[in-house]
Amino acid sequence: MDNGYSLPKPELKKPAKKHVKASYSEHGILSDLGVEKRKVYQYEENGIMVFSDSQPTQGDYRIHLYECFACRPDSTIDWYHIPLFTKEYSAVISNAAKRYQLEPALIRAVIHAESAFRTNVVSKAGAMGLMQLMPGTAKDMQVTNAFHAEQNINGGSRYLAKLLGQFNGDIDLACAAYNAGPTNVDQYQGIPPFPETQAYVQRVKILYSRYRKAS
Incomplete structure (x- = not known):
């Protein structure tokens, strides 16, 4: 009405x-x-x-x-003597290494370089967790909770194995792609000329060598 x-x-x-x-x-x-x-x-x-x-x-x-653990070119850390994380997540890393045909030492080196073995870190770009997975990468690797240690390590290891396959087993290029993206590695036909990426690759290699010796 x-x-x-x-x-x-x-x-x-x-x-x-x-x-x-x-x-x-x-x-x-x-x-x-x-x-x-x-x-x-x-x-x-x-x-x-x-x-x-x-x-x-x-x-x-x-x-x-604001940066991944090993990405600062001006870092004053002694990468040859920094304490290693040799026991953390041993079973998870071992299983991921077998599943994706990776060396456990390489997985440990990447985790150390990315997050210093912290599960709850987030980068300024939005990368999450132990292996610093971007949301898109986490989704592609079927990771539903990037802050869950086992999911993160499995997803990051799967992605690392994928990059190693893409770059014919070249660890330097795979690590560069993990840090800067495979498109940049393809574009520059090698490790991109980014100081952060070059520092990252060098430090992953140092850590990788040390973890191999420690295993």
């Missing part, structure tokens, strides 16, 4: 905006196992999402890295 009066339209409630707090300092480059690397902690506190360069004292958090 229309009585000539227009009814007021009901007000639509807007969804509550999530509060975000960011806290950084000039000391956002932190020392960890002898290497300086930029990292930011993400966690929730009293319903507020916090991004800070200070590690929370309790609760779950994610670590956002």
Whole structure:
């Protein structure tokens, strides 16, 4: 029924905006196992999402890295003497190595170079977990949770094996492709002239040699 009066339209409630707090300092480059690397902690506190360069004292958090562990050309770390991770995820790495016909030492070297064996790291580009899988790569490798250690190692190992097949078993080119993408390796017909990628490949090779000797 229309009585000539227009009814007021009901007000639509807007969804509550999530509060975000960011806290950084000039000391956002932190020392960890002898290497300086930029990292930011993400966690929730009293319903507020916090991004800070200070590690929370309790609760779950994610670590956002600004570079992969071994990618900084100006890193002061001694890669020939940095402590190795020889026992972590032994069964998972061994199974992945057998499944994808890789050396366990190479898988360990890549994990060490990518994340220093941290499961909860995220790069500025969005790469996740131990082997720093990009979302698209994780999906292609059938990884549903990139922060789950076993899924991540299996997915990263499968991708590494794929790259080794693509580049005829050349570890240097496969590692360069793992870091910079296979398209760049094809484009430059070798290791791309990116300082980060060149440093990464060199350091993976050092770690690979050391893990082989330690096994």
